[in-house]
Amino acid sequence: MSKRVDWEKIRLYVITAQDAHPGKSVTDVMEQTLIGGAGMLQLRNKTGSRSEVLEQARALRVLTRRYGVPFIVNDYPDIALEVDADGVHLGQDDMSIKEARALLGDDKMIGISTHCAEHAIEAEREGADYIGVGPVFPTNTKPGKAAVTTAYVAEAASLVSIPFVAIGGITTDNADAVISAGAKRLCAVSAIVGSEDPAAVCRELLYKLTAADRAEESSNANAIANERETSGHKAEENVTLSLNGSSYQTRSATLDCLLAELGQRDKRLVAEVDGEIVPRSRWQETTLADGLRIELIQFVGGG
Template sequence: MSREAWLDFRLYVITAQSNHPGKPVVDVIEQTLIGGAQIVQLRNKTGTRAEVLEQAKALRLLTRKYNVPFIINDYPDIVIETDADGVHLGQEDMPVAEARRLLGPDRIIGISTHNLDQALAAERDGADYIGVGPVFPTDTKPGRAAVTTSYVAEAARHVSIPFVAIGGITLDNVDLVLAAGAKRICAVSAIVGSDDPASVCRSFLRRIEAAGGKAEIANKKSLTVNGRQELTSARTVEELVQQLGQQNKKLIIELNGVIVQRAQWTATELQDGASIEMVHFVGGG
């Protein structure tokens, strides 16, 4: 199968031994493949090279059995040794051009990105796909600030190569990510840390399929309103107030920490990822 065909995936799964202590990685990943996972990455940041190699050999056999591409994080030499399909790099790892020199023209090279500048640089450098994230806070990337769905929307508008949204994505928030324009989803702990990885994979795939091609959903914004996530087509504060049925109430509205005066509601545009506090007050004497 060609590299382009391998990249026609929707659900990307990454290993995470810490999410399933006592369960072999191969057994957990096989459950994800039974559930429909379409690409697998081996990510082991704590093991020795020998341990990573052992896992890679086992996962290479498993992914061949299910005819899905197999990616290894950080180790292009192990990619070659196990005949894996590609490598995934971080921003601090070797340049894409160096990885391409080592791996040749036919293997997949992906790279994590955290902003649009990095995404466009990866595209120029010849990456086959990029990771966009972490979309939400995640224990997999402790200390890394969430990029929110705003960056997902930017990638959808400006990046030509495939991108996969990753980081803190669960069945509770995946619709927000898809609405921002993502077509490919990677979930780690939500899948491999679950009691039934196969079932969770099927649920993710149903959500992704349901969102496919719905432009009216992709044009909506993800906002945080009084601490809760809202998906809305509202363009301004005034439209949001009306959509939420609050137009007849006395409100104080704070947008990203700044109070918006009533006279400015119509002119104040909303951006994806904005945080809004609406306080309803009752006058008294």
Template structure:
């Protein structure tokens, strides 16, 4: 997979009155280089429509497009990959369906991270670093110590996620993260592109 720094996930409840594609395009223009469609409430028909629109957008900008959970939707729109949580389809089963497409796995403990790496995940999510209101069923925060542990023990790419904002991302980077994901901080911003640029500047400043 292409490397990335800033991972943006859809969160339409954070931008009422603004269109999904419009907001995600602004994120891409600000430097987000991987986009994930995550939608737990829409019908399959609606989800497919959104996936098609985002697939078209991400192709236009040549950024990676990931679909959360819905392997069938990802395959139908030819997404670049899928992202699975710990309670979703097994990685081995997903690999049989998606072939060489990207598979990302959410992890909340080093055992899960090591297993995902061993089973062939292309990248892992590490979090939630801080308390987050973007997922009603989110697990307890894993803290920065988990970031440090993953940075020292895992060789595949990892992205820090969960409650990350411009005000706290510096400490996440110091802990060892070179890739971060934000949802509400990006899509809920009055200046989506500017917020993304600010994240990129912080990530680049850490090199």
């Protein structure tokens, strides 16, 4: 099973694509993705010499250690071992999971790209630690490969119990559809590393993932409340939040309502929910749920 890796923390998986950022080094660009919150990195270099790949792998190993993030090497189990990467990623045409496992031992992760339900089921059976699910959309990273669409994402969500990562042509514009289909983890390549500001793209994608988590939690909470109501129990309408460090009960449904209730909505303040800044434009869509930690912050005189 997944060695030394906390999958809860891994929501965004970023893969290198040095052709997507001419003039910028792989390490610099990848560090930006880590700053943006990438939870796992993969070195993918299909064109470079072995020594170039080895050099990049060494640098990324140092970098990912610094950020406490797992590091995967595409294709080269020997390099993964040499730099003490956390594992390798295989394609359907590469060596089998069994062969890779024999080389790497049980401590390393093995991930594999899958394009249909049979692939996914086989990967889990063979002992893969995670699978890639895609390409969800047509992509330049793997030209000529037919997109599997979000239908396969939904299928994978119900078929395998190992973590799966949706990949292929995912951008901030289409991520919501992938998440709706059931993806808890996204992988993007050119949309991130090819952008002017990779950290910002990462933050945006992570925001979409956590917003979906919150919506799901609150709909679960509503379902429980509805159930209570219909089964004759008194509905529990109050939500208990942690507000600036104190417990606070409210009937407000959204962050926007809460700020209005507090008489703070028109102030120049910043709202943080569970440690993440929620821009004013999103206050209305941010639903409140029990146990949310909300911080309201403003600016006061100081030197």
